Amino acid sequence: MAKLFVFGIGGTGSRVIKALTMLLASGVKLDNNFDTVVPLIIDPDKANGDLNRTKDILTKYQEIRNNIHHPDDFFGVNIQSINRLQDNSEIIDPNYFQFQLNNVDDTSFGEYLGYSSMAQNFQNNEDDKRFLKLLFSEQNLNANLSVGFKGNPNMGSVVLSQFTNSNDFNVFAQTFSAGDSIFIVNSIFGGTGAAGFPLLLKTLRSGVVIPGGNLLRASKIGGITYLPYFQLDKQDQVSSNSFGDKAKVAMDYYNRTIIRTNQINAIYFLGNNNNVATEDYAVGGQEQKNNANFLELAGALSIIDFCKNINNLNGTTVVKEFGIENKTQSIKFSDLNNIDIQSIATPLKKYKLFEEYLEKGLPKALGVCRWTKSNIKLSGEHRNSPLNLSYFKGVKFKNEIEKFNQYFNEWLKEMSNASPSFQPFNPVERTNILELINGSKPASNSSCKAIDINNCKLTDENSIKNKGKEHTMLIKMFGITTEKVLSDNKLL
Amino acid sequence: MINDLFAGLCEYLLISDADYSNYYLVFNHLYDNGFYTYLGLITFLVVLLPLILFYKAYQNPYAGIGHWIIALIIGGVLTGILIHFTLDWAIFEVHYPILMSALSNQNTGYADFVDSFMLIQPIKCAMLAMLLGALYSLGLKSISKIHTHLPI
Numbered sequence: 001m002a003k004l005f006v007f008g009i010g011g012t013g014s015r016v017i018k019a020l021t022m023l024l025a026s027g028v029k030l031d032n033n034f035d036t037v038v039p040l041i042i043d044p045d046k047a048n049g050d051l052n053r054t055k056d057i058l059t060k061y062q063e064i065r066n067n068i069h070h071p072d073d074f075f076g077v078n079i080q081s082i083n084r085l086q087d088n089s090e091i092i093d094p095n096y097f098q099f100q101l102n103n104v105d106d107t108s109f110g111e112y113l114g115y116s117s118m119a120q121n122f123q124n125n126e127d128d129k130r131f132l133k134l135l136f137s138e139q140n141l142n143a144n145l146s147v148g149f150k151g152n153p154n155m156g157s158v159v160l161s162q163f164t165n166s167n168d169f170n171v172f173a174q175t176f177s178a179g180d181s182i183f184i185v186n187s188i189f190g191g192t193g194a195a196g197f198p199l200l201l202k203t204l205r206s207g208v209v210i211p212g213g214n215l216l217r218a219s220k221i222g223g224i225t226y227l228p229y230f231q232l233d234k235q236d237q238v239s240s241n242s243f244g245d246k247a248k249v250a251m252d253y254y255n256r257t258i259i260r261t262n263q264i265n266a267i268y269f270l271g272n273n274n275n276v277a278t279e280d281y282a283v284g285g286q287e288q289k290n291n292a293n294f295l296e297l298a299g300a301l302s303i304i305d306f307c308k309n310i311n312n313l314n315g316t317t318v319v320k321e322f323g324i325e326n327k328t329q330s331i332k333f334s335d336l337n338n339i340d341i342q343s344i345a346t347p348l349k350k351y352k353l354f355e356e357y358l359e360k361g362l363p364k365a366l367g368v369c370r371w372t373k374s375n376i377k378l379s380g381e382h383r384n385s386p387l388n389l390s391y392f393k394g395v396k397f398k399n400e401i402e403k404f405n406q407y408f409n410e411w412l413k414e415m416s417n418a419s420p421s422f423q424p425f426n427p428v429e430r431t432n433i434l435e436l437i438n439g440s441k442p443a444s445n446s447s448c449k450a451i452d453i454n455n456c457k458l459t460d461e462n463s464i465k466n467k468g469k470e471h472t473m474l475i476k477m478f479g480i481t482t483e484k485v486l487s488d489n490k491l492l
Numbered sequence: 493m494i495n496d497l498f499a500g501l502c503e504y505l506l507i508s509d510a511d512y513s514n515y516y517l518v519f520n521h522l523y524d525n526g527f528y529t530y531l532g533l534i535t536f537l538v539v540l541l542p543l544i545l546f547y548k549a550y551q552n553p554y555a556g557i558g559h560w561i562i563a564l565i566i567g568g569v570l571t572g573i574l575i576h577f578t579l580d581w582a583i584f585e586v587h588y589p590i591l592m593s594a595l596s597n598q599n600t601g602y603a604d605f606v607d608s609f610m611l612i613q614p615i616k617c618a619m620l621a622m623l624l625g626a627l628y629s630l631g632l633k634s635i636s637k638i639h640t641h642l643p644i
Contacts, residue, residue, distance in 0.1 A: 369553040370641045377644040378630050452553035456638040
C-alpha cells in the first residue's frame with residue numbers, strides 16, 4: 001500500500017484537489033496500490049475562497065470516511081493530512097491540509113523582505129533598497145501578502161522558498177515512505193503556482209538535509225501545469241491579458257530547468273486554447289472563489305493516469321497532454337476517451353444517482369420503506385434498519401453527508417455552466433430520476449422505486465451493517481444499489 | 493381425524509346450538525361426508541395465498557398497512573367464495589336423500605336455513621380467515637425483504 005502526496009499550489013491547485021476528492025468520493029480508485037491520498041495545499045492566501053472550500057470538502061470527506069466501516073466503494077480511498085499520518089490522531093482539522101507559511105499575515109512584501117531596514121547608501125556599495133527595486137516594483141513591495149502574490153511569480157518565488165524550512169515540510173518528509181509518490185498541481189499563468197512548482201521540485205530533487213530527504217529525491221514525481229483556461233471579467237492588478245505571455249515565459253523556463261533535465265517523471269499540460277470561460281475578478285481573499293471547470297476534472301484524471309502508469313515511468317520526463325474525442329463545447333461522458341470513461345463514468349453516475357436520490361427520492365421513502373424503519377416487531381432486532389428518521393434528521397447526516405453532497409452538486413453545476421461545459425447529467429425529478437444520464441434512456445421504469453426495492457432487499461445484509469460506524473450502511477447500501485439499478489437499466 | 497377436528501372447531505365457533513339442533517341433517521351430512529375437512533382447509537389455508545404473494549412476490553417498497561389489509565381482505569373474499577361454492581356443492585350436488593327431502597319440504601324450514609347458511613357461513617369463515625391471516629402475517633413477514641415491517 002502506498003501514499004500519493006498531492007501538492008496543490010495556489011487557487012488552481014485547490015480546485016484540482018477538490019475535483020480529485022469528488023472522484024474519490026464517488027468511488028474512483030487509484031491503481032498500483034495507492035490507497036491513501038495526502039493533499040497538501042500551498043497558498044499564502046488563507047482567506048482564499050477556493051482554498052477554504054476545498055479544505056471544507058476534504059474535512060467532510062474525512063468525517064464521512066471515519067464513520068464508514070471498511071469503506072470500499074464510495075469514499076474508498078483514504079484522504080489523510082500529514083499531521084494525522086504522523087500522530088495517528090482522530091482530530092480532523094481543515095488547516096492540516098494547508099502548508100503554513102510564516103510572516104505573511106497582514107504583511108506587505110516589502111515588510112517581508114525587511115525593505116525598510118535595508119541600507120540605502122550607494123557611495124559605500126550598500127544600496128540594497130535600490131537593488132531590490134530593480135527586481136520588484138513599488139506595487140510589488142507594497143502588496144499585502146495575506147491575499148497571495150496577485151499573479152506575480154517573482155514575489156512568490158521569494159516567499160515560498162521558506163516552506164522547505166518549515167515544520168510542515170519536515171512532517172511531510174517524515175511521513176513519506178518507500179513506494180510513496182508525489183504529484184504537484186500548479187498553474188503557469190498565475191503567481192503562487194508558477195513560482196511554487198519549480199521551487200518545490202527543486203527542493204524535492206535536491207535532497208534537502210531532512211529525515212527522509214533521500215527517499216524524496218528518489219521518488220516518482222508527477223505534475224500538472226495549467227496553461228491559461230479562463231479569463232477574468234476585469235483587468236486590474238491581476239490581468240488575464242497577461243496570462244498568455246506569462247505562460248510562454250514560464251514554459252520556456254520549465255522546459256530548460258525541469259523537462260530537459262528530467263527533474264520530473266511525468267508532466268501533464270492542460271489548457272484551453274479557446275478559453276472563453278470568464279471568472280469574476282478577484283486578487284485573492286474570500287472573493288477568489290472561481291467556479292469549477294472541466295479542466296480541473298481533467299487534472300484529476302491526470303493524477304489517476306499518473307498512478308496507473310507509474311511503473312512505466314523511468315528517468316526521462318514523459319510529457320502528456322489531455323484531449324477529448326469530439327470537438328465540442330458541451331462535453332458528455334461519450335466525448336471522453338475510453339480510458340477516462342472507464343475510470344470515472346460509472347463512479348460519477350453512481351454517486352450522482354445517490355445524491356439525487358437523497359434529495360428527491362428519500363422524502364417519499366422515509367418512514368415508509370422498510371429500509372428506513374427501525375421499529376419492526378417480531379422479526380428480530382437484526383432486521384431493523386439504523387437508517388431511520390432520526391438518522392436522516394441527525395446532525396451527522398446533515399453536516400457530513402448532506403453538506404458533502406451539496407458541494408458535489410455545486411461542483412457539477414459549476415462545471416456545466418463553465419466553458420467548455422461538462423454536462424454528463426440531466427436535471428431530474430423523483431419520477432424520472434433514472435433519466436439523469438445525458439444521452440441515455442433507462443431500459444425500464446425511471447422512478448426511484450427500483451432503488452427502494454433494492455435497498456429493502458439489502459437491509460438484512462450483514463456485510464453492510466454499521467458495526468459502530470454510523471454512515472456504513474447508507475454508503476455501502478447505495479454503493480451496491482446504484483450500481484445494480486444503473487446496470488439493470490443499461491445505463492453503465 | 494382432520495374432519496373431526498375441523499367439525500369441532502366449526503361447530504363450536506361458527507354455529508349456534510339452536511341452529512345445530514334444529515338443522516342437524518345439514519351438519520350430519522357435512523360431517524358424514526368429510527366436508528368439514530374441505531371447509532377447514534379452505535378457511536385455514538386459502539388466506540395464505542394472497543399473503544404469501546404479498547410478502548414474497550409483490551414488490552412495492554412504499555406499501556403500508558392499507559396494502560396489507562387489502563391482501564387480507566382478498567384472502568377473506570377468496571375464502572368466502574370458496575366456502576360458498578363448497579357448501580353449494582356439498583349440499584346440493586352430493587346426494588343425501590334425507591336432507592334432500594327435508595330441503596324439498598318447505599315446512600321443515602331447511603330451505604330457508606340453507607339459503608341463509610350459505611350466505612352467512614362464508615362470511616363467518618372469511619372473517620375467521622382474515623383473523624388467521626393477521627396471525628399468519630406475524631410469522632410470514634419474516635420471509636419478506638420488502639414488507640417485513642407489515643403489519644407491525
